[in-house]
Amino acid sequence: MSQEAWGRWGADDERGALNHIGAEQVRRATALVRTGEAVSLAQPLSPRTPVPKHRAGIQHFMGRDGGDYAAGARRPGGFQFAEDTVVMPLHIGTHIDALCHAWCDDCLYNGFPGQGTRSTSGALRCGIDKMPPIVTRGVLLDLVRLHGGPLGRRASIGRGDLIQAAEAASLTIESGDAVLIRTGWQESLPPVADVSFDEEPGIDVEAALWLAEAGVAMVGADNFAIEAIPFPAGTVFPVHQRLIRDFGIPLLEGLVLQPLAAHDRGQFLFVASPLPLVGGTGSPLAPVAVV
Incomplete structure (x- = not known):
């Protein structure tokens, strides 16, 4: 398996694609604010918040x-x-995956050893405490609007779908962007705690690679795992492996995107900051879009 971003920011880097965000990207993002309204993208958290059975x-x-x-x-x-x-759990509701959350072949992002993640110490490398605050341009790729409604429960979103959604919003994906994908899964869930996490619409590997090659800083969606479930035959979380492990791109899952879509703004100031839990594999998050 290839490791496209390993070593790009040095052998000791643990921030991954968030290195694409610099002062220029922050200034550009703040210039997008028009009305100054802050739109919450987070689910409410309570004992009724749905979680997978494990x-x-x-x-x-x-x-x-x-x-x-x-x-x-x-x-x-x-x-x-x-x-x-x-x-x-750190992976509940609206949350972000640290770069230590998923790996394969005993290697984390940037080649760090997987055995460095232990119950006694947490993650020695790529923990959520290594993730800086995120302030950058957010872009909304609204597949619900593109297709006229929420996607089917097992719909696979390909590269062409993302390109069409970007064109419909007159957007060009750029380096340092936080790309948020609206599938309609979150807003169409029944109001019960016993939700199935065994099927959902999401992006496929080719769509993920298109985003990674554009230099995005992070990818988020209004679903459980960003990628389509069930996985293609013979694979297990292939998008997680490619984006987190190979490109160092954190994933922001469980977003609430319907209120943002109602503003009809394809680009906006995106702000989020994970809890700096030392050695944590992720963090609950309350991201905000400022329009």
Whole structure:
């Protein structure tokens, strides 16, 4: 398997394609703001947030609440407060994959050894703590608008589909872009926690390579895994392998894109910052599009 981005930014690089974002890309992105409205692209998080069966859901505990005061807790000077604790997987709801999240042939992005990711230490290389804040031009490739509705549950989005969506929005994909792909999967989910993650529309490998070769900084979508599921015969997460492992491109999954699409803006200021969890394989995220 080829490793197109390995060594491009040095043998010790752990930021991958986010290196495409520099001061010029940030300035260009801020110039796109017209109305100044900030549009949230994140799912709400609660114990009802759907997760695949191999992951635990959110556990939310109150450490101090109104019940404590009703039971007689002291309130010096009349002061009262509440606080809580959340236990949850890092890959839930709207989240970003670190470059240590997926690998093959015992090698992470840039050739770092896969055995460096352990339960006792987390990821020694390419953890989410190595990912900087992301401020760049966001572009929306709206396949729902292109096809007149949400895509079929197993639809595979090819290179030609992305090109058509870009042309429909009068966009040219450029180096440093955060490309967001609207499939309609997220907005068409039933309002229940028991959601199937065994099939979804998503991009194929050729579409992924087209984005990578354009120099995008990251790829996001309104689905579970960016790529089409089920996978092509004889493959397992082939888009994850090519984008994360070979090109160092982080994936932003579980986006909410319908409100952004309603603004009819193909390009915008995109802002997101993962939690700097040392050795983490990903992070919940609350990305924002500023139009």
